[in-house]
Amino acid sequence: MLKISLDRLDDFFARVASEQSLYMPVDREDGQAEFRKWTEGSKLSQRLNTVRSAKDFFFPQTENLVDFKIQGKNIEVLDTREECEDFAVFGVRACDARSFSILDKVFLCEPVDSYYKNRREHGVIISLSCTRPAETCFCTVFGIDPVEPEGDISCSTDGKSMFFKVNTPKGEEFVKKFADVFEDGDPAQLEKMKEFSRNVFKKLPLANLSTDSFGGDKMMKLFNSPKWAELSEACIGCGTCTFICPTCQCYDIRDFKTNDGVKRFRCWDSCMYSEFTKMAHGNPRVSQLERFRQRFMHKLVYFPSNNDGEFGCVGCGRCLTKCPSSINIVKVMKALEVEE
Amino acid sequence: MNSDTLIPLVGVVTDIRQDTPDVKTFRVVAPNGGKVFEHMPGQCAMLSVPGVGEGMFSITSSPTNTEFMEFSIKKCGCLTDWLHSMETGQMVTVRGPYGNHFPVESELKNKNLLFIAGGIGLAPLRSVINYVRDKRSDYGDVQVVYGSRSMDDLVDYREIVEEWTNAERFQVNLTIDRPQDGWEGHVGFVPDYVRELAPSTDKTVLVCGPPIMIKFTLKALKELGFTETQVYTTMELRMKCGVGKCGRCNIGDKYVCKDGPVFRFDQLDRLPDEY
Ligand SMILES: Cc1cc2nc3c(=O)[nH]c(=O)nc-3n(C[C@H](O)[C@H](O)[C@H](O)COP(=O)(O)OP(=O)(O)OC[C@H]3O[C@@H](n4cnc5c(N)ncnc54)[C@H](O)[C@@H]3O)c2cc1C
Ligand code: SF4
Ligand code: SF4
Ligand code: FES
Numbered sequence: 001m002l003k004i005s006l007d008r009l010d011d012f013f014a015r016v017a018s019e020q021s022l023y024m025p026v027d028r029e030d031g032q033a034e035f036r037k038w039t040e041g042s043k044l045s046q047r048l049n050t051v052r053s054a055k056d057f058f059f060p061q062t063e064n065l066v067d068f069k070i071q072g073k074n075i076e077v078l079d080t081r082e083e084c085e086d087f088a089v090f091g092v093r094a095c096d097a098r099s100f101s102i103l104d105k106v107f108l109c110e111p112v113d114s115y116y117k118n119r120r121e122h123g124v125i126i127s128l129s130c131t132r133p134a135e136t137c138f139c140t141v142f143g144i145d146p147v148e149p150e151g152d153i154s155c156s157t158d159g160k161s162m163f164f165k166v167n168t169p170k171g172e173e174f175v176k177k178f179a180d181v182f183e184d185g186d187p188a189q190l191e192k193m194k195e196f197s198r199n200v201f202k203k204l205p206l207a208n209l210s211t212d213s214f215g216g217d218k219m220m221k222l223f224n225s226p227k228w229a230e231l232s233e234a235c236i237g238c239g240t241c242t243f244i245c246p247t248c249q250c251y252d253i254r255d256f257k258t259n260d261g262v263k264r265f266r267c268w269d270s271c272m273y274s275e276f277t278k279m280a281h282g283n284p285r286v287s288q289l290e291r292f293r294q295r296f297m298h299k300l301v302y303f304p305s306n307n308d309g310e311f312g313c314v315g316c317g318r319c320l321t322k323c324p325s326s327i328n329i330v331k332v333m334k335a336l337e338v339e340e
Numbered sequence: 341m342n343s344d345t346l347i348p349l350v351g352v353v354t355d356i357r358q359d360t361p362d363v364k365t366f367r368v369v370a371p372n373g374g375k376v377f378e379h380m381p382g383q384c385a386m387l388s389v390p391g392v393g394e395g396m397f398s399i400t401s402s403p404t405n406t407e408f409m410e411f412s413i414k415k416c417g418c419l420t421d422w423l424h425s426m427e428t429g430q431m432v433t434v435r436g437p438y439g440n441h442f443p444v445e446s447e448l449k450n451k452n453l454l455f456i457a458g459g460i461g462l463a464p465l466r467s468v469i470n471y472v473r474d475k476r477s478d479y480g481d482v483q484v485v486y487g488s489r490s491m492d493d494l495v496d497y498r499e500i501v502e503e504w505t506n507a508e509r510f511q512v513n514l515t516i517d518r519p520q521d522g523w524e525g526h527v528g529f530v531p532d533y534v535r536e537l538a539p540s541t542d543k544t545v546l547v548c549g550p551p552i553m554i555k556f557t558l559k560a561l562k563e564l565g566f567t568e569t570q571v572y573t574t575m576e577l578r579m580k581c582g583v584g585k586c587g588r589c590n591i592g593d594k595y596v597c598k599d600g601p602v603f604r605f606d607q608l609d610r611l612p613d614e615y
Contacts, residue, residue, distance in 0.1 A: 066347045068390035068433070075350050075390060075431040081341050111583050114344040219592055223612040250587030253346070253580050255391050262390040266346075269580075271587060277578045280416045281550065284577065284591075284615050298587070305593040 002164040002175060003185030009162055012181050013038050013090070019177070021087040023057060025050045035089065044091060048134050049316060053246035054096040055103060057089050058119045061243075062267040065115070065253065069261045078261075081114065088124040088174065094149035095139045095316035097127040099246035101150065102314070105307050106249050124174045126164075127151030131197050136317030138206035138330065144314060146201055147194045158190040206315075206330060213337045216305025223297060227335050232292035234325040239270035241319040241328070242295065247312050250276075271295050296332045345583055348388060348433035351376045354408065356428055360493045363460060364424055365400065365412045368434060375409055376434050381444055381467040382574060382602045385436030386582050387411060389426075393419030396579045396597070398463040399437065402470035409434075412463045412495055438582040439601045442468050442546060442572060451544040452480035456557055458530050458549025459488050462495045464574045464601070465548050473507050480509070483539060487515040487530040491523050513537060531556035538564060545571040551615070558605060568605035575600050575608075575615055591615050 004012050016022045022038040025045040033045035035054060067078040100120075107116035127149035130137075139146055148154065152171035156163050163185060166172050175182065201207060214222070242248040252269035255262050269276060271294045277285050285291050303312035319328040355367035368387075370376045379385070379399050388394035401410035415424045423432075442448060453472065457465050472479045484504060488494045494514065505512045515526040515533045526533055530553055545566060547557050554573055561571060577589040577596045584598035592611040594600065 070390065073427075073430045075433060077348060077350060077433065079347055081344070083341065106585055111345045112342070113346075113585060114341055115346075118341065216593060220610075220612065223592065223614075249585070251580070252586070253394065255393070257391050264390065269586070269588075277588060279576070279578050290614065294590075297592075298590075302590065302593040 001185055001187045001190075002166075002182040003161040003187075004164070004182060005161045006157065006159075008181075009044070012178070013042070013044075014040070015178060015181055016088055016090075020085065022090060023087070024090040035091075048130065048132070048137075049093055049095075049318065051318075051322075052244055053099065053316065053318070054089055054092045054125070055099060055246050055249075057087070057123055058100070058116055059103060059107070059249060059251075062265055063115060065264045065266055067261060067263050081118070084118050084122045086122050086124070088126060090126045090128070090155075092125050092127045092149070092151055093130055093316070094127060094144050094146040095137075095314040096246045097125060097150040097154075098139070098142070098144050098314045099316075100125065102247045102303070102307075102310065102312055103249055105310070121170075124153065124170055125151040126171075126174075127154045129154065129156040129194070129197075131157075131193070131200075133201060133204055134317060135205050136320040137201075137204055138209055138315035138317065140201050140204075140207055140315070141209045141211060142311050142313060142315050145198075147197045156190055156194065158187070158193055160189075161185055163187050163190055209330065209333060210337060211300075211311060211333075214300040214304070214311070214333070215309060216301060219297075219301050219305065222301055222336060223293070225336055228289055228293045231327065231332055231335055232289045234327055235272070235288050235292045236325055237272045237274065237288050237291065238324060239272045240322050240324065242270040242272055243268060244318045244322055246314060246316055246318075247299070248295075271298070292327075296329060299329065300333070345435060346581070348386065348435040349376050350431050351409075351434045353426070353428055353430050353432060356426075359412060359495045359497070360488075362415045362424075363412055363493075363495050364415075365410055365496070366423065366432075367408045367410050368432065369408045371431075374407065375405075377437060379403055379409070379437035380441035381471045382441040382464055383437040383439050384464075384582075384597075384601060385409070385411075385434050385438065386579075387423075388433045389419060389422055389430075390433060392422045393417075394433075394580075395419050396438070396582065398467065398574070398601075400463045400466045402467050402474060404471055404474040412460065412466070414460045436582065438597055440599065442602050444468060444471055448544055449478055450480060452540075452542055453482050454539050454543040454545045455482070455484045455486075456530060456534060456545060456547040456549075457484075457486045458553040458557075459493060460495060461547075461549030461553070462486060463548075465546055466496060466499075468546060469504065473504070473510075476508055481511070481543075482507075482509060483511045483513070483537075483543070485513045485515070485530065485534055485537065487517070487528075487533060489517050491516055491520050529553075529556075531560040535560045535563065541565045541570075543570070547571060547573050568609060571605045572602060573605065573608075574602050577615060 017038040025033040033047040069076040107113040130146040299312035351368040357365040580586040584595040589596040
């Protein structure tokens, strides 16, 4: 198996960054981790997860869609799309790595979203297996194996070396390009450690959360549950949970006037906002109850209904730690499950 | 790079018709003539004036029309105000067509058809009605029940009176909410009028209009013995992308922009009541 000894990892980063943009989690001033572009002296964060997820690289918070030149009554459409440059994201955890299979189902189904596809084609995802999970982690509930993450390449360490497992042709191309930095290594020790980690995951407080009460066939029953009123009561509709969530993908399209024309861009939006579905003749989601219900019904019922049972949550735990009102998908699942 | 549905095409507005005090019908053609794209009856398009706004509108012209597309637009906000104040020759952008369509080539074929519309709800139905007129032998008897607040609010009044009433095996029943000078036709709300007319239940029904009108019309139809599998409607929710990706327009697990806007009532029955 390909490996790099840990004391040479920084050289590897430097080498990759000399040829293409490389992003990885680094510690912020406030101690939390954030993906940043590698520069001389960057140190890989030892924290588990970044505040914002890796979706930002493929579905950025704002991006330009198209430009218009306007002269009197005439409009000219300017397609400003450009092939994006190759880049790599290192240190994507198993939950975030899985989020791309969910986002792909949205953006790569017909009609394909060319903006997302462009970045997907040029971005290599190098995931990093987890050894010391947090109490808020529950990726295993959704069938994710945190010690064997998805991604173009998945990395794991045995404490001495970083091992690289290639999963896709794009990953293959990447290791070929940097072939000179890799050594050949025996992963025997690594396999033992993986078994150990798997046992740690089994003992996590949320490991036994059940998904049995959810899925497309339970739509009407769950939608009409009386529990939503109480569950949504504390939600202030701030939208934090949707922005930090690796699988939330709602967006808005807006125009911005420039000196000689108009730029049309898209930006993240949130189903938690009251304006989201507002129309001239009314709003089908009148209160926070309906908006709150939408977010969780989408992840636990609507998405699986349209995608062969796959849930729209990867159990990253971000919404568990960041909601100012301490509500989250786990509380929702537990409350609705009791009802069964 | 491949084309992307979010990048629109341009069209030129060649004709603007004032239909009612707050509805105008806009004719759009490609800069080199002809239609900007093809569509089926019931499908919609995103029409925009960059910098002003973008909105989803039913394509009200029939696909059998090879020269232009038409949109009947009610003045109700930023973009629609702007459209109402512009002059012909203005370019707009269009993208689409979006959504499914009325099953004109399958379930509706050879059927007796009953169209029920209220106000601007005529917009999506006009496309089907004119399609049926142009392929007359493919369909059975046609009855159109159309109502508005007042005489002046009947969209496409001239086309209805001059062309539809004279079409072969077409029956047109108009109504307005309150009596008005110069109106000799029926007065009363659409659902009540439907009950009065008591159409035979061998008809397939297409109903469009404000949500409240649809609700009461469905009730009237059920009383008359129609079943939900016989009745089609279109839904209207806030839209941005038009292709099921921006996450905005769902009713339960269905996206109205992609899986709709046309639904049969038995399909809606299986969905949460959130529209
Ligand atoms: C599938 C579909 C078909 C439609 N067909 C027609 C049609 O044939 N003719 C027609 O006149 N209108 C139609 N509409 C409604 C039309 O899209 C809106 O009226 C229009 O987008 C409002 O734009 P605006 O910029 O003028 O209003 P804004 O200034 O954006 O807003 C004015 C008000 O309209 C609301 N609004 C924004 N988008 C929509 C929307 N999609 N639907 C309803 N209200 C909205 C805003 O929240 C606000 O309350 C259709 C809508 C849908 C979803
Ligand atoms: S659930 Fe929490 S984070 Fe999400 S919108 Fe409500 S208050 Fe904000
Ligand atoms: S819903 Fe919460 S736990 Fe699930 S993927 Fe989104 S942020 Fe993570
Ligand atoms: S308009 Fe974007 S999902 Fe329907």
